[in-house]
Amino acid sequence: MENTILDFTSNNNILPEGTIPKRSNGVLIEAGLEKYTGKWDKGTAAHLLKRATFGPKIDDIIEFTEMSLESAVDNILTFDEPLELPLNYNDGNDPYAKIGDTWVGLPSGPNTFNPRINSFAARWFGNIVGAGNNVGEKMTLFWHNHFVTQMLTVRDENYTFDYYKTLRENALGNFQTLTEKMTTNAAMLRYLNGNENVVGRPNENFARELMELFTVGKGPLIGPGNYTNYTEDDVLAAAKVLTGWRALRDTTESKYYSQLHDKTNKIFSSAFGNRVISNKEDEEYKELISMILDQEETALFICRKIYRWFVYYEIDEQTENNVIKPMADIFRQNNYEVKPVLKALFSSAHFYDNWNIGCVIKSPLDFVASIYRNLEMKFPRDYVGQYSAWLSLGFQYVAIQEMILGEPPSVSGWPAMYLAPGYHRFWVTSVSAPYRAVLADYVAGVPVIEGRGFSISFDAFELAKKTSNPVDAPTLIKDLAEFLLPVKLTDNQLEYLRLNLIPEGYEDYHWAAVWSAYELDPDNEENTNIVNTLLRTFIRACLNIAEYHLV
Numbered sequence: 001m002e003n004t005i006l007d008f009t010s011n012n013n014i015l016p017e018g019t020i021p022k023r024s025n026g027v028l029i030e031a032g033l034e035k036y037t038g039k040w041d042k043g044t045a046a047h048l049l050k051r052a053t054f055g056p057k058i059d060d061i062i063e064f065t066e067m068s069l070e071s072a073v074d075n076i077l078t079f080d081e082p083l084e085l086p087l088n089y090n091d092g093n094d095p096y097a098k099i100g101d102t103w104v105g106l107p108s109g110p111n112t113f114n115p116r117i118n119s120f121a122a123r124w125f126g127n128i129v130g131a132g133n134n135v136g137e138k139m140t141l142f143w144h145n146h147f148v149t150q151m152l153t154v155r156d157e158n159y160t161f162d163y164y165k166t167l168r169e170n171a172l173g174n175f176q177t178l179t180e181k182m183t184t185n186a187a188m189l190r191y192l193n194g195n196e197n198v199v200g201r202p203n204e205n206f207a208r209e210l211m212e213l214f215t216v217g218k219g220p221l222i223g224p225g226n227y228t229n230y231t232e233d234d235v236l237a238a239a240k241v242l243t244g245w246r247a248l249r250d251t252t253e254s255k256y257y258s259q260l261h262d263k264t265n266k267i268f269s270s271a272f273g274n275r276v277i278s279n280k281e282d283e284e285y286k287e288l289i290s291m292i293l294d295q296e297e298t299a300l301f302i303c304r305k306i307y308r309w310f311v312y313y314e315i316d317e318q319t320e321n322n323v324i325k326p327m328a329d330i331f332r333q334n335n336y337e338v339k340p341v342l343k344a345l346f347s348s349a350h351f352y353d354n355w356n357i358g359c360v361i362k363s364p365l366d367f368v369a370s371i372y373r374n375l376e377m378k379f380p381r382d383y384v385g386q387y388s389a390w391l392s393l394g395f396q397y398v399a400i401q402e403m404i405l406g407e408p409p410s411v412s413g414w415p416a417m418y419l420a421p422g423y424h425r426f427w428v429t430s431v432s433a434p435y436r437a438v439l440a441d442y443v444a445g446v447p448v449i450e451g452r453g454f455s456i457s458f459d460a461f462e463l464a465k466k467t468s469n470p471v472d473a474p475t476l477i478k479d480l481a482e483f484l485l486p487v488k489l490t491d492n493q494l495e496y497l498r499l500n501l502i503p504e505g506y507e508d509y510h511w512a513a514v515w516s517a518y519e520l521d522p523d524n525e526e527n528t529n530i531v532n533t534l535l536r537t538f539i540r541a542c543l544n545i546a547e548y549h550l551v
Contacts, residue, residue, distance in 0.1 A: 029356070031349035032322030038352060040069050042482065047357050048346060050486060050551050051310050052076045052135040055370030058466040058483050060133050073346045077339055079136030079172050083165060086123035089387040091115035100383065104161055107250055116157040117406075118395075122387045124164065124405055125394035128365070129372050129379070135342065139171035140164070141365070142309050144406075145413040147182045147214060149191040151406040156190070160406065162252035163187035175302060175336040179214065179289050184254045186247035192411070197243050199262040207238035209411055215292045217301035229297050230271050237266040241277055241288045256282035271295075293336060299328035303341065305417075310345060311356055313423035323350050358486030358550045361424040363416065364401035366551060367436055368394065371443055371543060374484060375458040385454035392451055397439065401432040428549070437544060444540035447532070460535035461518075471515045473508040477501060480538070485547040493545065500541035501534055 038044070045064035049056035053076075056064075064072045085102035088094050094112050097103035103116050131137045144167055151160040163185055170178040182188050183206070189195050192206040211230045212218045219228025226232075244261030247254050263279040272295070277287050292298055303324050304315055315324060327341050334340040345351055362370065371377075372394075380386050395405055408414050416426040428436075442449065448457045464470040467479035477498055481489055489497070502511050511534070517524070518531045542548060 031353045033326040033348045036349045055373035079134045086119040121395040122391035126390040140168045143167040154187045159187040189247040198260045202239035204239045216298045231269045299331040303327040364403040389454040440543035473511040484542045501538040
């Protein structure tokens with residue numbers, strides 16, 4: 001089957017006519033990075049939580065609504081959740097890690113890679129679906145999409161876990177520090193051929209990506225080998241600076257070898273003020289990174305990527321001037337600390353502008369994780385069941401929708417985040433779209449989802465009870481629609497949802513009767529089944545409506 005991006009103006013796909021994200025019309029947003037002073041309510045709190053996390057619970061939105069904007073943003077930026085080590089949960093043949101123990105830091109055996117990397121992938125999804133109300137996991141994924149490595153190319157589970165751990169520990173930290181750590185990270189050295197970069201035979205792979213993708217970015221081509229922000233000669237000079245580093249075997253450490261390092265002076269172009277970097281042995285790469293970060297374009301380049309990750313893909317001249325440039329100024333003024341930039345963005349009038357709400361298509365990971373988190377799916381408590389569920393219903397179900405955690409398709413990351421003009425439209429293709437509908441139907445329609453060694457479920461009754469008045473059908477419909485969907489629905493859409501809760505021929509008072517009967521006697525199996533079926537049918541309709549695919 002040919003994989004094509006679906007035509008969003010067609011009536012025959014997952015996002016029918018009328019639900020195309022609103023900002024695609026090229027509207028200009030006047031609001032900038034100035035602080036938001038509008039009303040702080042459930043809608044704005046939900047927008048912050050849906051963009052900064054992988055999906056809130058109803059209680060989370062209520063909690064954040066009761067905070068001030070300042071407190072809500074401070075909570076979003078507080079990331080102190082401990083990192084749990086992945087476990088060997090099913091490989092009885094691992095010669096070093098017993099079942100139930102972690103394999104992290106242990107030697108690899110001839111057949112340990114596949115089960116261990118599955119364990120890592122499952123644990124990563126578990127971290128995402130179980131995360132608190134903070135931006136930590138979303139920023140970890142951001143940096144993974146930025147400092148890309150591919151776990152199947154690296155092919156070392158300890159390298160890959162250490163790489164992930166480094167991203168997560170520095171997710172809200174200092175960009176310069178993270179860039180330095182990535183430069184000598186064992187997984188990165190192997191992935192972008194740093195191991196092969198030696199005096200006399202410089203390998204330009206990492207140096208090129210460091211400039212083009214990781215820091216300053218490629219500007220317009222203004223001459224042979226001159227990309228405005230750097231030149232081909234700069235790439236070669238940078239490669240020489242980076243010579244001498246090696247990823248060690250049977251450890252996650254890297255080591256500098258002086259005899260493999262180019263000790264000549266490295267001369268850079270006028271893009272860097274004709275800077276000369278002389279031999280500084282194992283500290284030399286830090287001077288290179290400092291030189292690149294001294295360029296104003298570096299902060300602008302990173303802030304554009306942050307903006308596309310959390311707000312919208314289109315950056316017009318007005319957004320560049322009113323949002324990106326002020327973000328970059330904050331970034332540089334704070335010595336490349338990430339938190340101040342995110343705080344300004346999440347507190348800004350631009351972020352809460354109506355045009356920026358419900359205008360982005362969820363990634364496959366966002367879609368899957370948000371269903372589980374919104375509905376408060378109960379995953380197994382035992383580690384075997386947990387890992388089995390996280391792997392099959394999490395990592396693997398996201399992967400078949402063409403988004404593989406740990407394995408972006410190229411060093412540039414996922415095309416939805418950089419490739420014009422499609423951008424986020426790449427998330428919904430003729431291959432991936434049907435899997436979204438299947439998951440929505442399956443989760444809402446099956447009371448208990450069972451797999452090999454696990455079962456998961458959610459409680460539709462508890463979800464309804466968290467609304468303001470579940471006995472009243474219009475209130476229940478309104479509350480759940482506002483919770484699950486990012487934008488206000490039309491009267492026709494609300495009527496469609498109503499007919500999934502109250503079938504044609506019945507009235508609102510019929511719902512009130514069956515709900516009241518359930519509350520009076522929840523042990524009455526016949527009535528309980530009726531209420532459960534109606535609630536699940538309604539929830540399935542919400543998950544399948546086009547707006548649920550937006551955030």
